[in-house]
Amino acid sequence: MAVPVQWVADLPSRLFSSADELVTSRSDLMEENARLKARNLILEQKVQKLASLTAQNFRLKELLNSTELVDEQVLVAEIVGIDPDPFSHIVIINKGSTEGVFRGQALVDAHGVMGQVVEVTPLRSRVMLVTDVVSRVPVQVNRSGYRAIAAGTGKKDSMDLLHIPDTADIQEGDLLTSSGLGKIFPVGYPLGKVRKIERDPGEPFARVEVELSAKVNTTRFVLLVFRENQDRGTGTPETEKRNSENAKTDDKGVGNQ
Amino acid sequence: MSAQRTNGHWIVWASIAVALLLSILPLPDWVSISRPAWVAMVVMYWIMALPERFGLFFAFVSGLMMDVFMGTGFGHNSLGLLVVAAVVLALHRRLRMFPWWQQAFMAFVIIGLYQLVNLWIKSALGRTPPSLWYLMPALTSAAFWPWLSLMLRYLRRYYRVR
Numbered sequence: 310m311a312v313p314v315q316w317v318a319d320l321p322s323r324l325f326s327s328a329d330e331l332v333t334s335r336s337d338l339m340e341e342n343a344r345l346k347a348r349n350l351i352l353e354q355k356v357q358k359l360a361s362l363t364a365q366n367f368r369l370k371e372l373l374n375s376t377e378l379v380d381e382q383v384l385v386a387e388i389v390g391i392d393p394d395p396f397s398h399i400v401i402i403n404k405g406s407t408e409g410v411f412r413g414q415a416l417v418d419a420h421g422v423m424g425q426v427v428e429v430t431p432l433r434s435r436v437m438l439v440t441d442v443v444s445r446v447p448v449q450v451n452r453s454g455y456r457a458i459a460a461g462t463g464k465k466d467s468m469d470l471l472h473i474p475d476t477a478d479i480q481e482g483d484l485l486t487s488s489g490l491g492k493i494f495p496v497g498y499p500l501g502k503v504r505k506i507e508r509d510p511g512e513p514f515a516r517v518e519v520e521l522s523a524k525v526n527t528t529r530f531v532l533l534v535f536r537e538n539q540d541r542g543t544g545t546p547e548t549e550k551r552n553s554e555n556a557k558t559d560d561k562g563v564g565n566q
Numbered sequence: 567m568s569a570q571r572t573n574g575h576w577i578v579w580a581s582i583a584v585a586l587l588l589s590i591l592p593l594p595d596w597v598s599i600s601r602p603a604w605v606a607m608v609v610m611y612w613i614m615a616l617p618e619r620f621g622l623f624f625a626f627v628s629g630l631m632m633d634v635f636m637g638t639g640f641g642h643n644s645l646g647l648l649v650v651a652a653v654v655l656a657l658h659r660r661l662r663m664f665p666w667w668q669q670a671f672m673a674f675v676i677i678g679l680y681q682l683v684n685l686w687i688k689s690a691l692g693r694t695p696p697s698l699w700y701l702m703p704a705l706t707s708a709a710f711w712p713w714l715s716l717m718l719r720y721l722r723r724y725y726r727v728r
Contacts, residue, residue, distance in 0.1 A: 314635060318590045393590045393636055395598040396700070397693060428637065435637055443692055 312432055315401065319390050381495055382535040383417075384408060388528070389433070396463065398441040398525075400424075404533060405432045413493050415534045421499040421522035422446060422487050423531055438525050439500070440465060448500050449488035453478040456488055459500060459519055465526050467504065470517035475508045477515070485519060495534050572619065574725040581608050581718060582628050590635050599699050602707040605632050605643070606650050606680045607673065611718045613654045614661050616727065625651035639691075646683040650676055666712045674708035 384404060392399035404410050406429045414426040416436050424444070428435040439446055444461040446468070455478050459468045473479060483503045489496030504520040585604035593601065609628050612620045629644025636643070653676055654661065661672060681704055688694065721727070 314587060315590065318587055319592060322592055391592055393592075393598065393601070394638075395595055395601075396688075399637070442694070 312430075315390055315433075383532040384410070384535065386410075386416075386434075386531050386533055388531060392435070396442075398424075398438040398444075398461070398463070398465075399427070400436050400438065402434050402436055402531065402533075403432070405430050405434050407431050409535070410434050410533060415494045415498075417498050417532050417534060418523045418525075418528045418530070419532075420524055421501065422494055423523040423525055423528070425493050426533070436531075439468060439521070439523070440525055445471075445491070446494055446500055447488045447491040448485040450479055451484040451486050452480075453483075455479055456490070457485075457517075459485065466521055468501070468519045468521065470503075470519060471514075473515045473517050475510075475515050479503060479506065479517065481506055495536055570728050572728060574727040575619075577721055577725045577727050578612050578620065581612075581721070582631070586631060586635050589632070600702040600706045602710045603677050603680060603703045605629075606647060606677055607707055607711060607714055608718070609647055610650055610654050610673065610676060611715055613651055614658045615719070615722055617655055617658045619728070621655060622648055622651050642687055643684070645687065646680040649683050650680050653679065666715075669715065670708045670711045673711040674704050677707040678704035680704075 386402040386404040388400045389403045390401035392401070402416075410426060410429055412426055412429055415422070416424045416426065422439060424436045424438040424441075426434050427437045437444055438461075439459070440461045440463070442461050442463045446459045447456070448459050448470075449456050457473060457477075457479075458471045460471050462469050470479075470485075481503050485500045485503065487494040487496060487498045487500055499522045501519045501521040501523075503517060505516075505518040507516040509516070582605065585608040588604045589601065605628055609620075609625050612624065625647040626644050629642075629647040630640065632638075632643040632647075633640050657672070661669060664672065678701060681700055685694075685700055
């Protein structure tokens, strides 16, 4: 019922952006075309390597008896609206349950983890971005394998790591990838890089700030990730919260080593 | 005088619909933070102008519609609007007598109350806004109040809403 009204509310911004597309100059287009061609070439070259690397990776994983899937299926969606509440980071996408979207589904963009679906209607879904104050992402430091929980702070481009002891093996510039332990975000997608670590002796934990790699506020197109063995229906924010509780105890375990 | 027939109530619901549209219009962040509480203001006006026709039920239904459009939990906005309606119902005789600037000040207080109720519900749900910015809509609502009430009064007289 709310869909047509939301469509009307979104109309002005849509008109502006389409007008913007219409009046782009020819030289701009040619320049962009050239740039895209160059970029495409680079990407194609990378993809060539990727095929062999995927095969190699798959063989190695087989050797290790890993049952994990290498590839996930994705569905492209467009962001068609944002939540009117300025304090919540929630966007509306144009895919719903008719396309198989489900609650708790992970959302990524071309650069990294972006958010999770919190509400599904037949044609639209609402997605909570990772930067929302109630959002948590289980992550792993790519270099050392150290596990942690990244929490949204309400800022638009960064998150904080929770409960990191001062002795944890984590450095500025470390890449953080999703660890898949929360069963919402698939394994191995980059979340961001550690921007700053503050170790204050008066505080029980270090303050670690993460710079997100996903362009959370500028992307218009996003990817919904489907996984074969994801348990539909259990992937809710509640599960996510429970997992963060578990991971807290995890953190302590690592810290004591 | 015998009981009057109702007239032109569609204009009330139309104004609520426009207010709803304005409150979900996507805006840049810095504007969005100070977006006036349009629905609450429109509800305030109609209860002040026609307290014998519009009251708590009207506020409750408007709040439910707002919840549907904003995707918040059912009853979230209703509670705040009910508080607004109760205050305006109690004060409507005085509010009508006030000069415009005093009315605007009362709008500031009442919308501030509405924002506060919203804040309570939100913090109960675990989302606490980081600063006092959530009171900004009260200020902008007060600034828009004289114009909004003038416009709605014009509409009410033109369409003889009773």
